[in-house]
Amino acid sequence: MSKIIIIPSSNQLNNDCDGYIIGINGLSVNLPIYFEVEEAISFIRKVKDNNQEIFVALNKNMHNDDLPFLEKVLIKLNDLKVNGILYYDLSIFNISKRLKLSNELVWAQEHLTTNYLTCNFWYERGVNYVYVASEITTDEILEIRQNTKMKLMVPIFGYLPMFVSKRHLVKNYLNYFNLEDNSKINYITKKDNEYPIIDNELGTTVYSSHILNGIKEVPKMKDIDYLILNSFNTNEIDFNEVIKMFKKVDANNVVKYDNKINQTFKTNHGFLYEETIYKVKNNE
């Protein structure tokens, strides 16, 4: 049975989930909240005392100037023996190997984790976890499952990040047109869809207009090690209900839970049933 891992919006523990993915301020992107290092240490200890798992996403694109702080954080997390470090930037792999750190690593290059062969590339280099891209189908995920020994993390609920930039795209627009706004979250709209857009110190992230609801896929995904629920931009009470449903879902209640989630949130199935077009013009 898959473990349920949540990406929380607060430092409150939730006893219905099996673990958490958190971020560190300055080293992480695309998360609802970012912990200062001391806050993270405190939270990690609480989680471990509660016998839950804790993963830390250090998933920003690292510049040279980030590396000294990154190295310190990696050493600290190694001492704390977290369950895994999610990495986008390959500096994390390189530093971990150079310093012989023992923390597990999670290959989490967001949209690039799309096939089993590359999973095995990392597995052969000691990386035992992969955070699978949200742009592939259930069938592709299951094919990856069959062809790698890595532990799979699959995003199954929540808004999906679809764009990350170093540029401050909202602030730039406001500055250019002399507009004032102190929103912590903005939205861009197209064809009646609203896409959350966050512009913070590290740049800009744009999210999907709909919440991915993959609960109907859970029975098929029994061999997936971790299912990831993202609380970003959701109501805490509603999200806690979602955690309970994902934890208890089976063939008997899946339709009921699916309907309930769809009634509560604006949802779709992301790419779980839909292949994106791989278009190459034929030369002939």
Place this chain on the structure above:
Amino acid sequence: MNNKMNIIKKPELLAPAGDIERLKIALLYGADAVYIGGSMYSLRANAINFSIDEIKESVEFAHNLGKKIYVTVNIILHNEEIDLLVDYLKELDSVGVDAIIVSDPTVVSLAKENTNLEIHISTQQSTINYESMQFWKNTGATRVVMGREVTKEELVEIKNKVDIEIECFIHGAMCASYSGRCVLSNFFTKRDSNRGGCSQICRWNFDLLTEDKEPLAGEKEFTFCTKDLSMLKYIPDMIDIGISSLKIEGRMRSIYYIATVVNIYRKVIDEYCSNPENYSYNEKYEKILRNCANRDSVPQFFNNIYDSSCQYYNGREEVSNQDFLGIILDYDVNTKMATIQQRNYFKVGDKIEIFGPNINIIDVTIDKIWDDNNNEIDIVRHPKQIVKFRIDEQVYPNDLIRVKK
């Protein structure tokens, strides 16, 4: 600068090509190497990508000039693409390709195991620090195409800390995101950004709302759209840093664009490297590039500037360039008559410029024009019409004619 006399190696000028015609133009106009997409595994699905036979022809053409061909194998693989990959890499190796440009580390691994291909890491990996550079060096890559977000100071530090070739974009369109971290096309058009389907959603306009869903409307709509990149002023800095390869973006660009941009950067690189102490920036080159691209361009992250001055809010789209008038097909040194294939309207009395890899810019005012039946005509208005007119200074096949501004 202290190291001006220490230019050890002139950097490679690397140009794009979407087909063989553009590839030949790029090489003839001064590119040291050209990168192209094969019919599989390439990130520009809309470019007319090259078959293996065409890649072979391209390699032979380039090698005869002492130049190189790189092939992009830079899609992010899905399971279904795995089976044919090794055979394809072997084919590229067998036709003499000089290097492949890859994003997916497993392609690095497979290429090392099965071929003798040199491996360059695509900008799609957004490599912007020395630890990641070291990772790629350890995997066997010989070169990394830097992420566009890297600054001058970061390049210096990376160059000092890791002994691997650095390739940087110097001209062309920019991603608004970190390369590899945008799947807007997937969500908006179901086309896979990381497998060649980028639909340039970043150039669309959107309405921007506050957290309370109230409109935030400037005079123009919100967009991610960025100005283009131009590093013309900073080529000497890049050479001084020791950048190995200076890369022009745009496998889908026209032959005129490629010829013009390659020609200008060729001149700048050669002028600086031949006499760094006395090099001076040529404003005219900047003007030519600006006219050619029809889009504003800025150095962007090299100077660590990525504010609103780098964004496009005026709704301006790239417009068809009418400056390109024709291509020289032949020149008779005795009669001084040039045979030209028309690409845009021109007429008797027009002031034109002719440029090419073997000539300085030649100014001409068109006196008389003859069609291919030797009838005198005033206006050349038909696409690809063959005409002749007199040019006193010698020109060569593949020289190009543009409007004099």
